[in-house]
Amino acid sequence: MAPEFDSPHVLKYSWMHPHLKYLIDLQAVDLRLIEIRERLSRFPKRLAELEGRVAAARQQITTAKEALTGSLKDRKTYEMDVEHWKERAKKYRNQSAEVKTNEAYKALQHEIQNAEDEVAKAEDRLLDRMVAGEEYERQLKTAEVTVKQMEAAANTERHTIQAEYNATQKELTAAEAVRAAAVAAVPEDLVDHYERIAKRHGGISLAEIRGEGCGQCGVHIRPHVIQKLQRPDNEEFFHCDTCTRILYYADHAASRGPTSAASTVGTPAAPAHES
Numbered sequence: 001m002a003p004e005f006d007s008p009h010v011l012k013y014s015w016m017h018p019h020l021k022y023l024i025d026l027q028a029v030d031l032r033l034i035e036i037r038e039r040l041s042r043f044p045k046r047l048a049e050l051e052g053r054v055a056a057a058r059q060q061i062t063t064a065k066e067a068l069t070g071s072l073k074d075r076k077t078y079e080m081d082v083e084h085w086k087e088r089a090k091k092y093r094n095q096s097a098e099v100k101t102n103e104a105y106k107a108l109q110h111e112i113q114n115a116e117d118e119v120a121k122a123e124d125r126l127l128d129r130m131v132a133g134e135e136y137e138r139q140l141k142t143a144e145v146t147v148k149q150m151e152a153a154a155n156t157e158r159h160t161i162q163a164e165y166n167a168t169q170k171e172l173t174a175a176e177a178v179r180a181a182a183v184a185a186v187p188e189d190l191v192d193h194y195e196r197i198a199k200r201h202g203g204i205s206l207a208e209i210r211g212e213g214c215g216q217c218g219v220h221i222r223p224h225v226i227q228k229l230q231r232p233d234n235e236e237f238f239h240c241d242t243c244t245r246i247l248y249y250a251d252h253a254a255s256r257g258p259t260s261a262a263s264t265v266g267t268p269a270a271p272a273h274e275s
């Protein structure tokens with residue numbers, strides 16, 4: 001999720017209730033924490049996808065090996081078939097030299113022909129398996145090369161992911177320290193209040209006044225509330241009637257320096273600014 005919260009460091013809110021300033025800091029770091037934790041939560045899936053790709057490639061080797069083994073077994077069977085039918089044909093030919101009757105001779109000729117046909121069929125099957133075996137050998141070699149390349153690439157990717165994960169963990173630790181400092185500056189019951197609203201509203205419990213409306217839900221805010229929030233001595237907290245978020249007013253025009261112009265980039269389109 002994209003942070004919708006302005007960086008507090010470019011805003012001028014010297015007129016603001018001091019606790020609200022810390023809440024704004026808290027809100028900014030909380031949104032960062034949400035984003036960091038979301039990134040962290042994606043790492044296991046990224047690693048699993050990587051391992052899945054490598055496993056699928058390895059499976060290709062297994063499949064090719066099994067096909068090759070199967071074709072070699074078939075070859076043995078068909079070689080034996082060829083031998084078997086050749087033996088039979090030979091036996092019948094030997095017998096045919098000794099038969100006395102024309103009929104018996106014819107019958108033997110028939111058996112010889114049949115055996116020779118079977119030899120031819122077994123030889124065809126054998127040839128087919130030999131061709132297939134060569135194909136499986138090629139597939140196996142290709143799969144082995146692919147897996148080797150893939151494992152090398154996966155190793156690199158694993159290190160990249162690990163490095164990214166470590167860097168993200170560091171970001172998390174740093175952001176948690178910032179949060180602890182912001183929390184320490186605000187009374188406990190106010191932090192509780194802030195967190196209750198955050199829990200209900202996707203982590204965003206503050207809403208900046210944008211134009212004449214709530215910067216988060218867009219609902220119109222009564223003018224006297226806006227006026228009060230703009231007052232330097234205001235000590236009151238106001239909530240949006242609709243989304244219940246804590247309202248604050250930030251004078252972007254006052255803070256618009258040479259480097260802060262980009263501070264509103266990426267925030268939701270605000271209603272026309274009154275400055």
Ligand SMILES: [Zn+2]
Pocket residue numbers: 207214215216217218219240241242243244245
């Ligand atoms: Zn609202």
